Amino acid sequence: MGGVDGVPDVLHRLENGVSWITLNRPAAMNAVTWDQRERIMALLAEASADPAVRAVVVTATGKGFCAGADLRGSPAAGERVVGDVARMIRQGAQRFITAVLDCEKPVIAAVNGTAAGIGAHLALACDLVLAAESARFIEVFVRRGLVPDGAGAYLLPRLVGPQRAKELMFFGDSVPAAEALRLGLVNRVVPDAELEPLARDWAERLAQGPTRALSLTKQLVNASLDTDRSTALAAEAVAQELNMSTADANEGVASFVERRTPKYRGL
Secondary structure, eight states, rough: OOTTTEEESSSEEETTTTTEEEEOGGTTTTTOOOOHHHHHHHHHHHHOOOOTEEEEEEEETTEEOOSSSSTTTOOOOOSSOOHHHHHHHHHIIIHHHHHHOOOOSSEEEEEESSSHHHHHHHHHTTSSEEEEOEEEEEEEGGGGGGOOOHHHHHHHHHHHHHHHHHHHHHHHHHEHHHHHHHHHOOOOOOOGGHHHHHHHHHEEEEESSOHHHHHHHHHHHHHHHHHHHHHHHHHHHHHHHHTTTSHHHHHHHHHHHSSSOOOOOOO
16 A cells, blocks of 8 residues: 555554554654555454454554544545535544454554544554553544544543543543553553563464454443343353354363363464
8 A cells, every 4th residue: 555655554464363553654643544544444354354363453653653534645525515524424434443343353452652533542442452651642623623533422431431531522631641541541551662562462362362252252342332231141142152163162161171271273
């Protein structure tokens, strides 16, 4: 895909079962372009379908994780009519965040710097969020006179409750990593130099786990936030039924009986 002097805007590698997706426009604080967004969504879809991928890490180069949306490079639009903006949001920012939520493999955000606007929502949509001490999160929309999009008003209340979510969105203040940890926006905060090693450790631990069980667990937790108890428990029972047909479930039970460490293959 495009980039500066032939350097891709999104770097990708598969290493030890982990798909590393790295935004690579450091001069723009990794403000995400239309092309980058489409590339990341494609990589997440590939991760879901590829048995060789058992975990995903989303991170970035430079001092910014993602400073929001960069509309340059978007498809040209003619005269705007009612419905155009809503369609753009549905097909753009919402598809982008939904791709993370719906990825069938666990996704870790390794937030190396500023995560603002859609960049904050990209991080918060991930299953686990690791942050460098220099990271900060900004619900920047209000500063531009905009309503938060990209699932912000869906994600934030589920993480921090409605009052805290409104505080973040009404004021648009910069939230340092330590405060984000206190609020429950992130799982861990580490010195900058320790971010990538920790992300690698967590991702490779996940990649050695029972991949289908992790996928079903992700689906159950995400769905539980939007459903009633009886529906959630019914889904849990069906998920366990499906999971018990996997090779990894059989291996897990056998290893327990035989008192040995399980060797999961993601199948």
